Amino acid sequence: MTETSLRRDLMRSAEIKGIVRSAYAAVDASSETLARKLYSAEQLARVPQNAIERALGVGNHLRHAEIDPGETLLDLGCGGGIDAILAAHRAGPAGRVIALDFLPEMLERTSAAAIEAGLDTIQPLEGDIEAIPLPDDSVDHIISNGVINLAPRKARVLAECARVLRSGGKLTLADLTVAEEELPPEIVTHPATWAG
Amino acid sequence: MAGALTERDFVDKLQRAGFTKIEIVERTPMGVDDCALYPLFTPEVLNLMRTLIPPERQRTIGTAIVVQARLDTSKS
Numbered sequence: 001m002t003e004t005s006l007r008r009d010l011m012r013s014a015e016i017k018g019i020v021r022s023a024y025a026a027v028d029a030s031s032e033t034l035a036r037k038l039y040s041a042e043q044l045a046r047v048p049q050n051a052i053e054r055a056l057g058v059g060n061h062l063r064h065a066e067i068d069p070g071e072t073l074l075d076l077g078c079g080g081g082i083d084a085i086l087a088a089h090r091a092g093p094a095g096r097v098i099a100l101d102f103l104p105e106m107l108e109r110t111s112a113a114a115i116e117a118g119l120d121t122i123q124p125l126e127g128d129i130e131a132i133p134l135p136d137d138s139v140d141h142i143i144s145n146g147v148i149n150l151a152p153r154k155a156r157v158l159a160e161c162a163r164v165l166r167s168g169g170k171l172t173l174a175d176l177t178v179a180e181e182e183l184p185p186e187i188v189t190h191p192a193t194w195a196g
Numbered sequence: 197m198a199g200a201l202t203e204r205d206f207v208d209k210l211q212r213a214g215f216t217k218i219e220i221v222e223r224t225p226m227g228v229d230d231c232a233l234y235p236l237f238t239p240e241v242l243n244l245m246r247t248l249i250p251p252e253r254q255r256t257i258g259t260a261i262v263v264q265a266r267l268d269t270s271k272s
Contacts, residue, residue, distance in 0.1 A: 029235040158213035193198040
């Protein structure tokens with residue numbers, strides 16, 4: 001990659017991050033219908049209403065996640081906190097969930113939801129998933145829900161996951177994929193589809 | 197959605213990052229009506245989808261996957 005194309009790529013990357021940041025910061029409407037579609041009633045019974053109304057994931061990865069008591073988990077892009085709360089319940093009082101997001105607004109929501117849920121094992125952390133502000137080999141299990149598709153540099157995100165995970169660590173994530181056949185250009189170039 | 201990978205590319209990037217035992221344990225089609233549940237999709241873009249995507253594709257414009265993987269134990 002030449003210096004010019006690298007610079008252009010980084011500018012585009014910054015532009016995409018700006019679009020995603022603005023779109024998520026502006027979310028005000030409830031997504032409770034989505035949460036009730038993705039999660040079971042038993043799961044939602046353990047989550048404060050505010051976190052239910054801010055669910056923006058694409059799946060129910062925690063249904064499949066093997067979470068051991070005492071694990072240190074990292075929720076990559078925690079959003080309103082629904083998955084961090086569900087994971088913290090399963091990791092128990094000896095466990096810890098690091099809730100990472102690049103939006104302070106989301107971290108505030110997650111913290112408030114954790115307090116309301118009576119959980120003191122959720123640690124909010126502000127940062128970029130392309131440069132996770134954690135030491136090497138510091139996490140047992142990474143969870144993420146609908147976030148990696150938002151990152152301009154996905155290989156970088158996954159390399160960071162590998163860096164912070166301990167050897168043999170677990171990754172359980174839900175994300176959006178697309179078919180080889182592309183969507184119409186008017187849609188894939190629309191700013192709203194970079195965040196949604 | 198504009199930044200989503202194909203499943204094959206996603207798995208390939210996981211492998212290149214050092215993950216093993218990669219397993220797709222769930223696949224859920226995502227259509228235009230599913231997108232409408234997200235406040236992130238504006239009415240404008242939903243309208244574009246309904247206008248520009250052929251009706252037969254509107255039920256599956258993407259697939260939500262659940263992936264499990266392990267980091268290679270040989271990590272040094």
